[in-house]
Structures are given as structure tokens and as C-alpha cells.
Amino acid sequence: MSKKADRIRLSMRLGLLLACICTASDSFGQAQEKGPGRALQEGLFSLNQIDLHVHAGKERPLPLQNWIDLFVRDGRRVLLLLDHLELYRMEEKQNRDWVAKNQFTDWYPDPATAKDDFLKELSQLNRRDILLFRGWEIWEGELDEGLEKEAMRKVEVIGWHFSKAAWQGKAPAGRELIFRARQILAVQKEFPVPMILFHPFNGHIKAVREDAKKAGRAPNSIPKAEYRYFTLAQQSELIELLSGSSVYIEIERDWAILWNDPVVREAFMEDIRPLAAGGIKFTVSTDAHGTRSFQAPFRPEVYCNDLGITPENANAIIRELLAIRAKKSLP
Ligand SMILES: [Zn+2]
Numbered sequence: 001m002s003k004k005a006d007r008i009r010l011s012m013r014l015g016l017l018l019a020c021i022c023t024a025s026d027s028f029g030q031a032q033e034k035g036p037g038r039a040l041q042e043g044l045f046s047l048n049q050i051d052l053h054v055h056a057g058k059e060r061p062l063p064l065q066n067w068i069d070l071f072v073r074d075g076r077r078v079l080l081l082l083d084h085l086e087l088y089r090m091e092e093k094q095n096r097d098w099v100a101k102n103q104f105t106d107w108y109p110d111p112a113t114a115k116d117d118f119l120k121e122l123s124q125l126n127r128r129d130i131l132l133f134r135g136w137e138i139w140e141g142e143l144d145e146g147l148e149k150e151a152m153r154k155v156e157v158i159g160w161h162f163s164k165a166a167w168q169g170k171a172p173a174g175r176e177l178i179f180r181a182r183q184i185l186a187v188q189k190e191f192p193v194p195m196i197l198f199h200p201f202n203g204h205i206k207a208v209r210e211d212a213k214k215a216g217r218a219p220n221s222i223p224k225a226e227y228r229y230f231t232l233a234q235q236s237e238l239i240e241l242l243s244g245s246s247v248y249i250e251i252e253r254d255w256a257i258l259w260n261d262p263v264v265r266e267a268f269m270e271d272i273r274p275l276a277a278g279g280i281k282f283t284v285s286t287d288a289h290g291t292r293s294f295q296a297p298f299r300p301e302v303y304c305n306d307l308g309i310t311p312e313n314a315n316a317i318i319r320e321l322l323a324i325r326a327k328k329s330l331p
């Protein structure tokens with residue numbers, strides 16, 4: 001058996017042990033990660049300073065500089081600015097109707113240049129108070145149907161939008177995520193940039209609740225096992241695939257709502273802690289589309305602490321992006 005397989009098994013055992021200790025505790029909110037992080041605080045952004053999923057293009061409510069100011073005022077120091085790539089494929093009239101219907105400002109009205117206009121605006125920001133990266137959010141179905149390669153070559157990060165739309169209406173879970181992880185690793189050979197699996201978990205929880213409702217069951221009757229996203233074998237397989245890779249998994253803010261349900265919380269801790277202990281890296285984000293995002297403070301540490309997602313873990317992608325930038329700037 002390979003050393004890597006041994007390491008993974010050890011990590012799994014450690015992760016499960018941590019999950020058990022944490023589950024046994026009745027103070028979920030206070031449990032502190034004692035994980036492997038030893039990094040200098042000076043070299044880390046705290047979790048609430050990081051937001052690696054900010055819609056900064058066609059749907060943004062304000063001019064770009066003012067939109068970024070809101071994040072800075074709320075404590076953020078690192079943003080991944082992006083937009084849904086498919087929004088830039090609309091014809092002129094289609095775009096006009098879409099803007100009017102949603103009461104947006106038509107920031108990029110020319111379909112022929114909209115993508116480049118958006119990326120150019122991002123690259124000209126020249127802010128010294130915040131670290132900014134540029135990306136696209138791309139629907140996961142494009143991994144099956146074909147990729148828009150030219151656009152993908154122009155960004156620093158690609159986030160894959162998970163949704164049941166790519167799975168005949170059935171919310172994806174562990175098996176589907178592993179399938180995508182393999183596809184993404186393959187695609188990354190052609191596009192060597194960090195990639196993130198965006199919001200893969202929430203759809204599953206909602207689907208479990210909808211199924212229970214259809215069967216006439218109350219939400220509080222749903223057992224933990226029904227909420228679980230991964231099997232033990234899937235966790236092991238995913239660690240083997242993604243540990244040490246540049247494919248990251250997002251924990252977005254929507255989780256804050258689900259975090260109040262103790263059964264969901266416990267299931268999710270059992271799903272995530274072994275992955276983090278096994279070396280998978282995560283990102284934290286708001287997925288902000290509008291000013292509604294600022295109605296409540298961004299506090300990812302509330303759930304990340306119990307999920308075993310340390311600042312060291314969430315800073316991994318930032319360190320990688322900075323290294324890529326620095327390397328590109330050298331002769
Ligand atoms: Zn999305």
C-alpha cells in the first residue's frame with residue numbers, strides 16, 4: 001500500500017476521532033479547532049477578512065469601486081471578484097430585457113465586448129486597501145457540454161456552480177461531487193489555475209427537507225443519516241483525489257442559516273471534518289449578489305471552527321494565488 005494511502009487512512013481516523021470528540025461535546029458553538037495550524041498570524045488573513053465569491057459584474061448594484069467599498073467597510077481584505085459566465089452570452093435585446101426585468105444597471109451593454117469590458121474594469125481597479133483576484137463562475141454542466149475556453153484563459157480562478165439543474169433535477173451529493181472533482185482535475189491540466197467547487201452542499205439539504213415534506217414528515221423528524229452528504233468510502237476517495245491539489249471546496253455563507261439546526265450541523269461536521277483533517281482545502285465566501293448581503297455581519301468562524309476549517313486551511317488558496325502572481329511577474 002502506498003505511503004499516500006497510509007497517510008490518508010491516518011488522516012481519516014484522526015478526522016473521525018475529532019468529529020466524534022466534537023459531536024460528543026454539547027457546546028458545538030464553542031468547540032475550538034486544535035488542528036495542525038502552526039502558521040504565524042501575521043501571514044494569515046482571518047476568516048472574516050476573506051470572501052472568495054463576490055458577484056462584481058452584471059448583477060452588481062453599485063459602481064464597482066463603491067461595491068468593493070462595502071466589503072472593505074465590513075472588514076474584508078481579500079476578494080475574488082467574478083460573475084456568471086453565461087450572463088455574457090446574451091444577445092443585445094435579450095440583455096436589455098434581462099436588465100430591465102431585474103432592474104439592474106446595464107454596466108456592460110455591448111455583447112461583443114462585455115466579457116472583456118468586465119475583466120478590464122477588474123484589472124484596472126488599482127486598490128491598495130484590499131487584495132483582489134479575478135474569476136469566472138461557470139455552471140458545472142459545461143464540464144459535460146463543452147467549455148468556453150477563450151474566456152477561461154483570462155482569469156485567475158474558476159469556480160464551478162453546483163446545482164440540481166445539471167443532474168436532471170436531483171440535487172448532487174457525494175457521488176456526483178466526486179465525479180465533478182475528477183472532471184475538474186482533468187480540465188485543470190489545460191487551465192492551470194486554482195478551481196473551486198462552489199456551494200455543493202446546500203441543494204442536498206434542501207432536497208432532503210423537501211422529500212420529507214412530501215412524505216408528510218416534519219423537518220425535526222429527519223435523522224442525521226438522511227442529511228449526510230458523503231459515505232466513509234466517498235470521504236476517503238475524495239481525500240485521495242483532492243488532498244494537496246489546487247481544487248478547493250467552498251463553504252458559503254448560506255450555511256449560517258442551516259447551522260442553527262443541530263441535526264444538520266452534526267451531519268455536516270461528520271461530512272467535513274475528516275476532509276479538512278485529510279488535507280482538503282476550503283474557501284469561505286458570501287456569494288454576494290446585492291446589498292442584502294450586508295444585512296448581517298459575515299462570520300464564517302461560527303461554522304468553520306466546528307468544521308475543522310482553520311485560517312491556515314482557508315488561506316491556502318490565497319497563498320497559491322499570490323505565488324502564481326509573483327511568479328508571473330518575474331522575467
Ligand atoms: Zn453559483
Ligand SMILES: [Zn+2]
Pocket residue numbers: 053055137287
Ligand atoms: Zn455565485
